Amino acid sequence: MKVLVLNCGSSSLKYKLYDDGAEQRAGLVERIPDGGHEQALQGVLDELSDQTIDAVGHRVVHGGARFADAARIDDAVRADIEACIALAPLHNPANLAGIDAAMARLPDVPHVAVFDTAFHARLPRRARSYGIDPTLADKHHIRRYGFHGPSHAFVAQRAAEQLGRPLEELRLITCHLGNGASVCAVECGRSVETSMGMTPLEGLVMGTRSGDIDAGALIALLKSGAMTVDELDHTLNKQSGLKGLSGISNDVRDIEKAAAEGDERARLAIAVFTHRLRKYIGAYAAVMGGVDAVIMTGGIGQNSATMRRRALQRFEYLGLLIDEEKNAGAQARHDRTPVVDISEDHSRVRSLVIATDEERMIADETRRVAGGGAEVQSEMPIPIAVSARHIHLTREAMDALFGPGSELTSYRPLSQPGQFACHERLNIVGPRGRIDGVRILGPLRPACQVEISRTDEFHLGVDAPVRHSGDVKGTAPIILEGPKGTLHLQEGLICAWRHIHMHPDDAARYGVKDRDEVMVEIRGGDRDLIFADVVVRVSPKYALEMHIDTDEANAAELPPKSEGSLVGVEGRQAVLLKRKAWPQPAGE
Ligand code: AMP
Numbered sequence: 035m036k037v038l039v040l041n042c043g044s045s046s047l048k049y050k051l052y053d054d055g056a057e058q059r060a061g062l063v064e065r066i067p068d069g070g071h072e073q074a075l076q077g078v079l080d081e082l083s084d085q086t087i088d089a090v091g092h093r094v095v096h097g098g099a100r101f102a103d104a105a106r107i108d109d110a111v112r113a114d115i116e117a118c119i120a121l122a123p124l125h126n127p128a129n130l131a132g133i134d135a136a137m138a139r140l141p142d143v144p145h146v147a148v149f150d151t152a153f154h155a156r157l158p159r160r161a162r163s164y165g166i167d168p169t170l171a172d173k174h175h176i177r178r179y180g181f182h183g184p185s186h187a188f189v190a191q192r193a194a195e196q197l198g199r200p201l202e203e204l205r206l207i208t209c210h211l212g213n214g215a216s217v218c219a220v221e222c223g224r225s226v227e228t229s230m231g232m233t234p235l236e237g238l239v240m241g242t243r244s245g246d247i248d249a250g251a252l253i254a255l256l257k258s259g260a261m262t263v264d265e266l267d268h269t270l271n272k273q274s275g276l277k278g279l280s281g282i283s284n285d286v287r288d289i290e291k292a293a294a295e296g297d298e299r300a301r302l303a304i305a306v307f308t309h310r311l312r313k314y315i316g317a318y319a320a321v322m323g324g325v326d327a328v329i330m331t332g333g334i335g336q337n338s339a340t341m342r343r344r345a346l347q348r349f350e351y352l353g354l355l356i357d358e359e360k361n362a363g364a365q366a367r368h369d370r371t372p373v374v375d376i377s378e379d380h381s382r383v384r385s386l387v388i389a390t391d392e393e394r395m396i397a398d399e400t401r402r403v404a405g406g407g408a409e410v411q412s413e414m415p416i417p418i419a420v421s422a423r424h425i426h427l428t429r430e431a432m433d434a435l436f437g438p439g440s441e442l443t444s445y446r447p448l449s450q451p452g453q454f455a456c457h458e459r460l461n462i463v464g465p466r467g468r469i470d471g472v473r474i475l476g477p478l479r480p481a482c483q484v485e486i487s488r489t490d491e492f493h494l495g496v497d498a499p500v501r502h503s504g505d506v507k508g509t510a511p512i513i514l515e516g517p518k519g520t521l522h523l524q525e526g527l528i529c530a531w532r533h534i535h536m537h538p539d540d541a542a543r544y545g546v547k548d549r550d551e552v553m554v555e556i557r558g559g560d561r562d563l564i565f566a567d568v569v570v571r572v573s574p575k576y577a578l579e580m581h582i583d584t585d586e587a588n589a590a591e592l593p594p595k596s597e598g599s600l601v602g603v604e605g606r607q608a609v610l611l612k613r614k615a616w617p618q619p620a621g622e
Pocket of ligand 1: 287
C-alpha cells in the first residue's frame with residue numbers, strides 16, 4: 035500500500051511517500067503564499083505522477099476533545115477539524131487547505147487525519163484540568179490538550195522494542211526537543227501527563243516560545259500598556275524561548291558556540307532550557323511513581339550531548355546514570371543508528387536517544403485506519419457484574435490478620451471459576467476515614483490487593499491508581515485491620531481498571547485479544563452509556579463477564595442483570611463508531 039503523508043504548515047508543505055513502511059520519496063515546498071496550497075500540492079503530485087497513491091495521511095495539529103484517534107476524513111470529520119480552528123488558529127487552517135487540495139486532486143482514495151493531540155486525548159482529569167472553575171473552563175474549551183502526539187507515541191514504541199518489554203508494562207518519559215518542545219509521561223502505553231497545554235505555548239522553553247510563564251506577568255504587561263494583545267502573542271510565540279533568552283538565535287548550535295565563547299545570555303538560555311526540562315523529568319517520575327526509561331528525541335535531543343548531559347545530570351537518586359562517553363558520541367538518525375542507549379551498564383533507569391519519525395507514524399496510522407476492515411465480529415451480549423470493594427490476601431497476610439494457619443471459608447462461589455467470596459471480612463483504614471467489614475475474595479494470592487471505588491477513595495482520604503488486577507507494583511499503601519492483628523500494606527490499594535473476562539473462544543468470536551482496549555455500550559439502564567477503556571483479559575480460566583465498580587454502575591443507573599455489547603476496539607473506532615466521540619476516562 036502506497037501512502038502519501040502531507041504536513042501542511044502555514045507557508046510550507048512537507049511530503050513523504052511510503053510503500054508498505056519503506057520511505058520512497060520526500061520533499062519540501064517552502065514560501066507558499068496565502069491561498070497557494072493547491073498549486074503547491076499540484077506540483078508535488080506532478081512530481082509523483084509515476085506513482086499510484088493508495089491513501090493520503092494528513093497531519094492535523096488540533097483535534098480538540100473530539101478526536102482520540104486518527105480518523106478517515108469525510109464531511110463530518112472535516113467540519114469537526116474546522117471547528118477546532120479556534121483552538122489552533124495558525125495550524126488547522128493550513129492543515130485544512132492541504133486536505134481540501136489533496137481531496138480535490140485524489141478524490142477516490144481514503145484520506146486520513148492524524149492528530150497531534152490524539153495521543154493525549156484521554157489524559158486523566160487531574161492532568162488535563164487547569165485550576166479554574168470547570169464551568170468557565172468548559173464554556174471556553176480551556177483544558178490541556180497536549181501536542182507532538184505522533185512523536186511521543188513513536189519513540190515510546192521504539193523504546194519498548196529496545197528494552198525488550200511490552201509497552202503496557204513500562205513507565206517512560208519522552209522528551210521531544212526540537213524547535214517546538216514537549217515532555218510526556220507515558221504510563222502503560224498511554225499519555226498521563228504532558229507539558230504542552232491548551233496551546234503549544236505551555237511547558238518547556240522552546241526555540242522561540244517561552245513555555246511556562248506566570249499568567250500574572252501577562253496581565254501586568256497588558257494592563258501597563260507595554261504591549262497590545264497581538265504584540266504579546268508575537269513576543270511569546272516568536273521572540274521568546276532560546277531566541278529571546280540568548281538574543282542570538284533559536285538554534286542550539288549557535289547558542290552552544292556563543293556560550294563556549296563566553297556569551298552570558300547564551301549561557302543563560304542553555305541553563306534555563308535544561309533546568310526546566312530537568313524539573314519536568316523529576317515531576318513526571320513523581321507522577322508515575324517511578325520511571326523505566328527517559329527518551330531524548332527531536333533535533334536537540336538527538337544531537338546535543340551537552341543539553342542531554344545537563345538535563346539528565348544528578349538523577350542518581352532515581353537510579354538513572356549516564357555514561358559520559360556514550361552520551362558524547364550519540365547521534366540518533368533513522369537511516370543509521372535510530373536508537374542509542376547512553377546509560378551506564380548498571381543503570382536501573384535507561385536513557386535512550388531515539389530518532390523520531392512523525393511522518394512514519396502518520397503513515398502507519400493512515401494504513402491502519404484506511405485499511406479498515408476491523409469490524410467487531412460478534413454481537414453476542416456480555417453480562418455485566420458490579421464488583422463491590424474487596425480484598426485479596428497472601429498466606430502471610432492471612433496469618434497476620436486472622437492468626438497463623440487460619441483458612442478462608444467460602445460464603446458463596448463467584449462467576450469466575452475457582453473464585454469465591456469469603457465469610458471473612460476486614461476493616462480498611464485510611465488517613466481520613468475507615469470502611470468496616472470489607473469482604474475477602476478467595477483463593478489466596480501471591481500479592482495483597484485492595485480494590486476500591488473513587489467514592490471509597492475520597493472517604494478514606496487516599497489516592498488509588500487505576501490498575502489491572504494483579505498489577506500492584508508501586509500502588510498506594512493502606513492499613514488492614516483483622517480480628518488477630520493489623521497490617522500496614524506498603525502497596526496494593528487500587529481502583530480496578532474496568533475489564534472483561536473472556537475465554538479464548540469468546541475472544542476469537544469478537545476478534546479481540548488479551549489486553550485489547552475496547553468500548554462497550556451498556557443497555558438496560560435508564561441512560562445509554564458507552565464505557566471506553568475497557569480492557570480485555572483472556573484466559574481459559576475465565577467466563578465471559580464485564581466487571582465495573584459501584585461508582586460506574588451508579589453512573590449508568592444499571593439494573594441487575596444488565597448486558598453490554600462490544601461496539602469498538604481502540605484504534606479501530608474510526609471505522610466502527612464513526613459519529614461517536616470517545617468518552618473521557620474514568621480516572622481522575
Ligand atoms: P527539529 O524541530 O526537531 O527539527 O529541531 C531543530 C532544532 O534542533 C534546531 O533549531 C537546533 O536547535 C537543534 N539541532 C539540530 N541539530 C543540532 C546539532 N547538531 N546540535 C545541537 N542542536 C541541534
